[in-house]
Amino acid sequence: MEIKVMANILDKNDRLAAEVNALLSDRGIFVLNLLGSPGSGKTALLERTIAALRDELRLAVIEGDLFTDKDAARIARQGVPVVQINTGGGCHLDANMVKGVLGSLDLARLDLLIIENVGNLVCPAEFNIGEDAKATVLSITEGEDKPLKYPLVFKQASAVVLNKIDLLPYTSFDLAAATEDIASINPGIVLITASCRTGEGLEGWYGWLQDRVAAKKNAKGGKGQ
Amino acid sequence: MEIKVMANILDKNDRLAAEVNALLSDRGIFVLNLLGSPGSGKTALLERTIAALRDELRLAVIEGDLFTDKDAARIARQGVPVVQINTGGGCHLDANMVKGVLGSLDLARLDLLIIENVGNLVCPAEFNIGEDAKATVLSITEGEDKPLKYPLVFKQASAVVLNKIDLLPYTSFDLAAATEDIASINPGIVLITASCRTGEGLEGWYGWLQDRVAAKKNAKGGKGQ
Numbered sequence: 309m310e311i312k313v314m315a316n317i318l319d320k321n322d323r324l325a326a327e328v329n330a331l332l333s334d335r336g337i338f339v340l341n342l343l344g345s346p347g348s349g350k351t352a353l354l355e356r357t358i359a360a361l362r363d364e365l366r367l368a369v370i371e372g373d374l375f376t377d378k379d380a381a382r383i384a385r386q387g388v389p390v391v392q393i394n395t396g397g398g399c400h401l402d403a404n405m406v407k408g409v410l411g412s413l414d415l416a417r418l419d420l421l422i423i424e425n426v427g428n429l430v431c432p433a434e435f436n437i438g439e440d441a442k443a444t445v446l447s448i449t450e451g452e453d454k455p456l457k458y459p460l461v462f463k464q465a466s467a468v469v470l471n472k473i474d475l476l477p478y479t480s481f482d483l484a485a486a487t488e489d490i491a492s493i494n495p496g497i498v499l500i501t502a503s504c505r506t507g508e509g510l511e512g513w514y515g516w517l518q519d520r521v522a523a524k525k526n527a528k529g530g531k532g533q
Numbered sequence: 534m535e536i537k538v539m540a541n542i543l544d545k546n547d548r549l550a551a552e553v554n555a556l557l558s559d560r561g562i563f564v565l566n567l568l569g570s571p572g573s574g575k576t577a578l579l580e581r582t583i584a585a586l587r588d589e590l591r592l593a594v595i596e597g598d599l600f601t602d603k604d605a606a607r608i609a610r611q612g613v614p615v616v617q618i619n620t621g622g623g624c625h626l627d628a629n630m631v632k633g634v635l636g637s638l639d640l641a642r643l644d645l646l647i648i649e650n651v652g653n654l655v656c657p658a659e660f661n662i663g664e665d666a667k668a669t670v671l672s673i674t675e676g677e678d679k680p681l682k683y684p685l686v687f688k689q690a691s692a693v694v695l696n697k698i699d700l701l702p703y704t705s706f707d708l709a710a711a712t713e714d715i716a717s718i719n720p721g722i723v724l725i726t727a728s729c730r731t732g733e734g735l736e737g738w739y740g741w742l743q744d745r746v747a748a749k750k751n752a753k754g755g756k757g758q
Contacts, residue, residue, distance in 0.1 A: 313538055345571045346654045346683060347675025374655065376682055397685065399624065399655040427682070429571045430599065430624040430653050449674035449697065450572025457601050457652070458571060460622065472674065478703055480730075505705075 321435055324403035328438025331410065332421065336528030338521045339421045341437055343461055344445035345454075346427030349471040351379045352504035353445055353513070354424060358386040360514050361420075365521060368413050370423040372401040379424060389413060400432040401425050407438070420521050429454070433461040440524060441466040448472050449479060452486040459493050467498040467516055474503040546660055549628035553663025556635065557646065561753035563746045564646045566662055568686055569670035570679075571652030574696040576604045577729035578670055578738070579649060583611040585739050586645075590746060593638050595648040597626040604649060614638055625657040626650050632663070645746050654679070658686040665749060666691040673697050674704060677711040684718050692723040692741055699728040 332339050344350045358367055368389040371380040380392040391409045393401060406423060413421070423439065425432040433442075444465040446454055449472055455462045462468060468490055476483065483501070490499060498516055502509030557564050569575045583592055593614040596605040605617040616634045618626060631648060638646070648664065650657040658667075669690040671679055674697055680687045687693060693715055701708065708726070715724060723741055727734030 345652075345675075346679050347570065347672075373682060375684065378678055378682060397655075397659075399653070426655065427570075428624075428653060428655050430622075430651065431656065434622075447572075447674065449672065449700070450570075453603055454571050457598060457603060459600065475674070475700060475703055478700055 318434065321403050324407055325436035325438045328403055328407050328410065329440070332415070332438065333440075333524070333528070335415050335418065336525045337415065337418050337421050338441075338517075338524040339439045340423065340517070340520075341432075341439035341442045342422055342424045342445065343429070343432050343442055343465065344427065345429045345447070345450060348427070348445040348447045348450065349469075349504045350424050350427070350445050351382055353469060353471065354383060354422060355386055356504050356507060356510055357422070357514065357517065358383070358388050360510070361517065362386070362388060365419045365518070366417050367420045367422070368418055370406060370409060370413075370421065372405075372424055372426045374398070374426065395426060399426060399428050399430075400435050401437050402435045403437045405437070419525070420517070429458040429461050433464055441520060443467040443469065445469045445471050446486075448481040448483070448486075449475055452482040452489070455486060455489040455493055462490055462493045462497065465494065465497060466520075467500065467513070469513055470499065470501045471504055473501050473509060474506050543659065546628050549632055550661035550663045553628055553632050553635065554665065557640070557663065558665075558749070558753070560640050560643065561750045562640065562643050562646050563666075563742075563749035564664045565648065565742070565745075566657075566664035566667045567647055567649045567670065568654070568657050568667055568690065569652065570654045570672070570675060573652070573670040573672045573675065574694075574729045575649050575652070575670050576607055578694060578696065578735075579608060579647060580611055581729050581732060581735055582647070582739065582742065583608070583613050585735070586742065587611070587613060590644045590743070591642050592645045592647070593643055595631060595634060595638075595646065597630075597649055597651045599623070599651065620651060624651055624653050624655075625660050626662050627660045628662045630662075644750070645742070654683040654686050658689055666745060668692040668694065670694045670696050671711075673706040673708070673711075674700055677707040677714070680711060680714040680718055687715055687718045687722065690719065690722060691745075692725065692738070694738055695724065695726045696729055698726050698734060699731050
């Protein structure tokens with residue numbers, strides 16, 4: 309019974325996610341769903357990304373949080389459009405929530421929409437929200453066992469940012485094991501080792517994003533629109 | 534409709550949690566529900582706790598994980614009884630899962646049962662699983678903004694272990710702000726600042742647990758059983 313309810317919720321969500329994606333694809337906007345544990349560094353990654361790319365890409369952010377607008381305030385300080393979704397305690401964003409706020413964004417002037425999901429390594433991986441790709445942030449202070457313990461969020465991601473690499477000397481994190489486990493779960497994943505505090509290693513992340521944004525624009529052009 | 538389904542699930546869970554708690558209270562066993570993000574250090578805290586208390590308390594552990602038995606294997610190496618619950622991808626333990634494994638433990642020879650929940654700062658806070666108290670582990674590498682962003686798990690906990698304090702010099706974590714925010718959410722909470730890697734600060738945690746176990750035993754004695 310509970311399983312059937314859940315299946316219905318997921319089916320309905322997938323239909324709405326397809327709607328959201330179609331709407332944004334019509335405008336050639338690349339949509340990223342950014343996932344990770346609380347404190348893995350998702351917002352810090354966004355701050356760095358905006359600072360690095362805002363001169364060449366038109367960026368906006370949707371911030372998912374339980375109750376507060378703390379992360380949205382951090383993004384607003386970077387001078388790009390940001391919309392807050394509060395789930396009221398809910399553990400993940402869904403496509404209906406995203407659909408509901410799209411009207412607050414000027415979609416005609418956008419190349420890249422990044423949606424920061426609720427900090428949670430489990431539930432958000434089950435709900436598509438209209439994205440073209442998912443990216444997962446894992447901080448090395450969480451431990452190298454996390455990919456095998458929470459595989460879905462790594463299986464579904466196109467890229468993973470292994471964050472807080474500046475703390476490597478002060479931890480017992482096994483970088484080789486983590487890299488191997490992530491590749492075993494998802495052989496095609498792009499792995500970027502970086503520190504959002506120092507900026508080290510983030511060029512690979514910026515390049516990956518730029519390539520995806522360009523590919524989405526080309527795909528739209530190819531359709532003759 | 535979805536809200537009603539959720540309310541029914543929570544009601545049923547609360548009834549089962551009361552059953553589990555009654556069964557364990559009859560034997561004077563103190564039951565702790567241990568919560569925290571992936572990688573906050575819940576299993577490391579358990580390893581330290583077992584090493585420190587196993588000569589004076591009869592301890593057992595229930596390990597909640599999505600798929601693996603990695604944490605249970607770590608606890609088994611400490612030489613105490615451990616039972617694994619795999620949720621099959623589910624984001625939290627519930628009372629029915631705990632009830633289902635109690636038969637695997639020798640309850641006549643137990644003072645303290647610690648249940649390590651799925652790594653998740655959101656969903657586990659909504660489901661009682663038969664515990665006498667919840668404790669939350671927050672690592673300082675997650676950032677001082679987490680208590681206000683994920684308040685329920687701090688509101689419901691009787692104690693919080695602020696872990697990885699050995700990394701404080703290498704982060705920008707604001708200890709005063711975190712302490713103040715936790716106290717504002719839950720004025721009665723016991724806050725323990727510690728490092729499960731070095732062992733620093735854990736005496737306060739051991740003492741808190743010992744007091745709770747003793748109080749539970751006395752409560753049982755007081756009932757004349």
